[in-house]
Amino acid sequence: MSDYNFAYLDEQTKRMIRRAILKALAIPGYQVPFASREMPMPYGWGTGGVQLTAACLTPDDCLKVIDQGADDTTNAVSIRKFFQRTAGVAVTQATREATLIQTRHRIPETPLTEDQVLVYQVPIPEPLRFLEPRETETRKMHELEEYGLMHVKLYEDIARHGQIATSYAYPVKVEGRYVMDPSPIPKFDNPKLSDCPAIQLFGAGREQRIYALPPYTQVVSLDFDDYPFEASKPDHDCDLCGASDSYLDEVITDDRGGRMFVCSDTDFCAGRVRAGHAGRLAGRNKGAAA
Amino acid sequence: MSAPILSVRGLERRYGARIGCTGIGFDLWPGEVLGIVGESGSGKSTLLSCLAGHQRPEAGRVTYDGRDVLAMAETERRRLARTEWAYVHQHARDGLRMGVSAGANVGERLMATGARHYGRLRAQAIDWLDRVEIDQTRIDDRPTAFSGGMQQRLQIARNLVTGPRLVFMDEPTGGLDVSVQARLLDLLRGLVRDMGLSVIIVTHDLAVVRLLADRLMVMKSGRVVEQGLTDQVLDDPQHAYTQLLVSSVLQV
Numbered sequence: 001m002s003d004y005n006f007a008y009l010d011e012q013t014k015r016m017i018r019r020a021i022l023k024a025l026a027i028p029g030y031q032v033p034f035a036s037r038e039m040p041m042p043y044g045w046g047t048g049g050v051q052l053t054a055a056c057l058t059p060d061d062c063l064k065v066i067d068q069g070a071d072d073t074t075n076a077v078s079i080r081k082f083f084q085r086t087a088g089v090a091v092t093q094a095t096r097e098a099t100l101i102q103t104r105h106r107i108p109e110t111p112l113t114e115d116q117v118l119v120y121q122v123p124i125p126e127p128l129r130f131l132e133p134r135e136t137e138t139r140k141m142h143e144l145e146e147y148g149l150m151h152v153k154l155y156e157d158i159a160r161h162g163q164i165a166t167s168y169a170y171p172v173k174v175e176g177r178y179v180m181d182p183s184p185i186p187k188f189d190n191p192k193l194s195d196c197p198a199i200q201l202f203g204a205g206r207e208q209r210i211y212a213l214p215p216y217t218q219v220v221s222l223d224f225d226d227y228p229f230e231a232s233k234p235d236h237d238c239d240l241c242g243a244s245d246s247y248l249d250e251v252i253t254d255d256r257g258g259r260m261f262v263c264s265d266t267d268f269c270a271g272r273v274r275a276g277h278a279g280r281l282a283g284r285n286k287g288a289a290a
Numbered sequence: 291m292s293a294p295i296l297s298v299r300g301l302e303r304r305y306g307a308r309i310g311c312t313g314i315g316f317d318l319w320p321g322e323v324l325g326i327v328g329e330s331g332s333g334k335s336t337l338l339s340c341l342a343g344h345q346r347p348e349a350g351r352v353t354y355d356g357r358d359v360l361a362m363a364e365t366e367r368r369r370l371a372r373t374e375w376a377y378v379h380q381h382a383r384d385g386l387r388m389g390v391s392a393g394a395n396v397g398e399r400l401m402a403t404g405a406r407h408y409g410r411l412r413a414q415a416i417d418w419l420d421r422v423e424i425d426q427t428r429i430d431d432r433p434t435a436f437s438g439g440m441q442q443r444l445q446i447a448r449n450l451v452t453g454p455r456l457v458f459m460d461e462p463t464g465g466l467d468v469s470v471q472a473r474l475l476d477l478l479r480g481l482v483r484d485m486g487l488s489v490i491i492v493t494h495d496l497a498v499v500r501l502l503a504d505r506l507m508v509m510k511s512g513r514v515v516e517q518g519l520t521d522q523v524l525d526d527p528q529h530a531y532t533q534l535l536v537s538s539v540l541q542v
Contacts, residue, residue: 144364144365144368146368146402147402148372148398148399148401148402148403149398149401149402151401151406152387152390152394152397152398152401153390155390155393155394155397155401155408155411156390156391156394158408159391159393159394159412159429159430160391160430223406224406224407224408225406225407225408226407226408226409227408
């Protein structure tokens with residue numbers, strides 16, 4: 001099938017990554033350094049996630065790759081093709097069928113199961129980075145649980161915008177210990193992090209960090225007593241499938257202010273359409289959502 | 291007045307072969323203001339950062355409230371540093387978070403110690419801005435938009451908001467013009483008295499210690515050459531260096 005080792009990486013590298021994964025699972029939310037490899041794609045394209053996927057894949061796995069919820073965008077297509085060529089594993093677009101899901105910036109709407117692994121691509125793993133630029137200092141802050149600074153950021157949000165305006169990469173606290181960046185998922189997805197039956201792995205290739213949430217880990221979004229966390233989404237139903245409880249993308253349809261809201265999770269939306277649900281514009285925009 | 295709040299014995303800090311400060315020993319009692327004066331390079335800032343735990347001394351013992359500060363775990367020392375201690379830097383920029391608003395600066399120590407109610411944080415920030423004579427409409431401005439004197443007052447508010455017992459001040463009036471200095475000193479004097487703070491204040495400005503300090507230590511070349519009550523030391527200096535220092539002040 002190809003001259004590459006199974007799933008591209010050599011076995012020693014996979015071993016090194018698996019050791020990091022085990023450590024990360026043992027200390028939920030803790031960022032484990034690992035010797036990130038040069039991958040045949042640029043940084044920012046999911047090199048961390050790809051290495052995790054490569055280290056976790058077995059020949060029997062069924063892989064799903066999503067980018068902002070969609071199975072058919074550039075990032076998702078290229079990574080899926082990469083593993084089809086280098087590992088020859090089965091691929092799918094259906095969340096239910098997949099055993100390993102690599103994702104960029106979303107958690108699928110369909111609830112995950114104990115038989116699944118969710119791999120996140122992470123650009124900047126350090127939640128304190130934009131508040132404290134020194135790596136030595138942020139490590140010390142994690143070590144000593146000095147997380148007051150995180151609330152300074154939320155305070156600034158409220159002072160400036162009247163509410164917590166952070167809408168993605170919303171900081172969470174894991175099992176009452178480590179503050180973690182959930183990668184740039186919308187804060188709508190934050191509640192799904194907690195008590196999730198699937199294993200959740202986070203890989204940052206450029207920053208050389210791996211962290212993880214074992215199944216059924218308690219994950220709490222940080223907030224203030226009088227400004228509680230809110231999982232927000234556009235105040236609409238999906239225009240294609242009519243779902244009122246899924247995260248929506250806003251799509252500009254013309255230059256006269258026309259717009260539509262569609263589920264960002266394409267598999268979820270298509271599944272609902274197949275099941276006979278219909279939204280405001282169903283049928284009128286045939287082909288708009290593949 | 292049962293026991294000293296801070297007690298220092300035989301403290302020494304070296305930079306390689308050079309002496310930062312050596313043979314330092316004193317007691318600081320609750321509610322007392324201790325001034326440390328001396329020329330540039332006499333080791334007074336080194337001493338202060340050793341006391342505050344920013345640097346590790348080579349020898350000696352520092353006891354705070356019966357606890358050995360140097361033997362403490364870092365977790366505990368840092369917890370002390372953000373609850374019962376405060377450190378006012380010479381340059382307000384070193385002590386402030388310049389990227390966030392004044393309110394967030396004042397609230398940071400509160401949030402670090404577990405305050406999670408925005409409304410109350412806000413009320414406390416306004417109260418403290420008031421106390422340090424910063425107009426409360428400036429609460430959402432960043433410190434970069436403040437004048438030097440305001441930045442220094444904001445730094446003081448940010449440090450005192452948790453009601454510390456021991457305050458370290460490193461030349462708090464350095465770099466401010468005299469009228470701003472005078473107001474800042476007046477403010478400090480009021481706060482020290484109202485809150486019953488114990489203060490160690492490092493300065494080279496004798497006027498500052500004359501106004502604020504109960505007791506005075508004079509340092510030269512890393513050693514304490516003279517100590518005693520402020521008025522006593524300034525009015526009747528015994529050591530040759532102190533005499534020089536006192537006579538060097540310009541009379542207007």
